[in-house]
Amino acid sequence: MDEAFEKRLPNPEDLGAMTEESLKAAFAGESQAAERYLVFAEQADEEGYPHVARLFRAISFAETRHARNHLRVMKGIGATAENLAAAFGGESFEVDEMYPAYGEIAKAQGNAQASRSIRYAVKAEMDHKRMYGEAREKVLVGQDLDARPVSVCLICGHTVIGNVPDKCPVCAAAKEYYKTF
Ligand SMILES: [Fe+2]
């Protein structure tokens, strides 16, 4: 068979462009639905509907299963060093391009709430970028991270490895507002 013709044959390993686009869109949609349902569950709890909250939480979990199945088929999961590089890349994009641009838009439109929500996110993403970068350096030489807790401010998402500060440096929430992993 001539070589040029052979190159045009579909590689059975390839998903096909439309399948890849479909899975990307489905992954984004399912991921968003999962998060939205968790927030809706909190709201249902606050309104005194614990069993509606349960339904939202269970279906949120189902959506995460769909999202991860799609991601797997898209070959979006690599070895941990590759995954850390992908995570570092995503956080870098948010810090260096996405949020600076979104922040300018919010400022230009005078939307203080959007500005704050973006400011909270960008501060945390800077830390995430650094943490993923440091973790990758370790994994590349076959080492795990040190056994230290990682904590997140429930209000603004500030992320800290090791001791929790008395007050969140980003949103000033008290120590009790951190969730530790
Ligand atoms: Fe992040």
Ligand SMILES: [Fe+2]
């Ligand atoms: Fe905070």
